[in-house]
Amino acid sequence: MKAIIEADNLTVCYGSSEAIKDITFSVYSGDFVGLTGPNGSGKTTVIKALLGLLPITKGKISLFGQTQKSFTDWGKIGYLPQKLSSLNPLFPASVEEVVFLGLLSKKKMLKIITKDDKEKVQKILNALEISDLKNKTLSELSGGQQQRVMLARSLVAEPDVLIFDEPSTALDPESREAFFALIQKLNKENGIAIILITHDIGCIGRFANKLMYLDKNLIYFGSFSEFCRSGKMSSYFGPDSQHIICHQHN
Numbered sequence: 001m002k003a004i005i006e007a008d009n010l011t012v013c014y015g016s017s018e019a020i021k022d023i024t025f026s027v028y029s030g031d032f033v034g035l036t037g038p039n040g041s042g043k044t045t046v047i048k049a050l051l052g053l054l055p056i057t058k059g060k061i062s063l064f065g066q067t068q069k070s071f072t073d074w075g076k077i078g079y080l081p082q083k084l085s086s087l088n089p090l091f092p093a094s095v096e097e098v099v100f101l102g103l104l105s106k107k108k109m110l111k112i113i114t115k116d117d118k119e120k121v122q123k124i125l126n127a128l129e130i131s132d133l134k135n136k137t138l139s140e141l142s143g144g145q146q147q148r149v150m151l152a153r154s155l156v157a158e159p160d161v162l163i164f165d166e167p168s169t170a171l172d173p174e175s176r177e178a179f180f181a182l183i184q185k186l187n188k189e190n191g192i193a194i195i196l197i198t199h200d201i202g203c204i205g206r207f208a209n210k211l212m213y214l215d216k217n218l219i220y221f222g223s224f225s226e227f228c229r230s231g232k233m234s235s236y237f238g239p240d241s242q243h244i245i246c247h248q249h250n
């Protein structure tokens with residue numbers, strides 16, 4: 001099986017300080033990777049480096065078998081940033097128009113909405129159960145609804161992998177459960193690989209098959225089951241913390 005994302009000895013510095021150091025991992029088609037670690041441990045930095053949003057100090061990144069430099073098919077990678085600042089919630093576009101923006105990366109020349117585009121957008125809105133919102137603007141929506149719209153915008157480009165940076169922090173527990181269940185469905189039923197940054201270490205094991213634990217260095221990357229059996233990890237975290245991460249994993 002071919003890796004869709006590979007990082008090889010990745011180091012990223014801000015000025016002279018290293019934010020992440022010698023990070024090596026591979027993500028495969030169908031994976032659901034839970035990415036966690038303390039505040040400031042470099043989680044967002046890793047993701048931004050993968051997406052080419054930050055310069056790499058050392059190491060190599062490949063995307064879908066190509067070097068990051070030669071990779072152009074960015075529609076394959078959906079990204080929901082930590083802050084929804086990439087789209088001003090006061091931007092006076094309708095939900096339908098915002099989701100349509102997700103198709104633009106695939107259009108070469110004419111940026112107009114075709115009948116086919118309209119159908120694609122409608123299908124995604126139906127699947128995410130937000131089609132009743134399609135004429136509303138983002139500012140009229142709750143945090144959970146806004147997140148679904150941003151997810152719809154990523155999905156309409158038919159990505160092979162979706163990357164979420166702490167999507168649950170703005171959500172109440174109920175919307176959070178629903179959002180995680182939705183992501184899990186996209187992974188299981190649509191075969192979309194997922195990288196999910198989260199602080200919810202107590203619940204990530206219910207969804208993810210792999211765990212990536214960062215603390216500037218890569219403390220762990222591998223299967224959840226192996227993490228839970230690892231003596232090295234129980235001496236690193238202490239058996240109680242390891243148990244918190246593992247207790248919901250089946």
Ligand code: ADP
Binds near residue numbers: 038044
């Ligand atoms: P996390 O997402 O795990 O909370 P980040 O990747 O945002 O961590 O940050 C990792 C480290 O890099 C932190 O020490 C943070 O202060 C630093 N950092 C992040 N962004 C910048 C920046 N734009 N300029 C300087 N330092 C930064």
Ligand code: MG
Binds near residue numbers: 043044045082
């Ligand atoms: Mg972050």
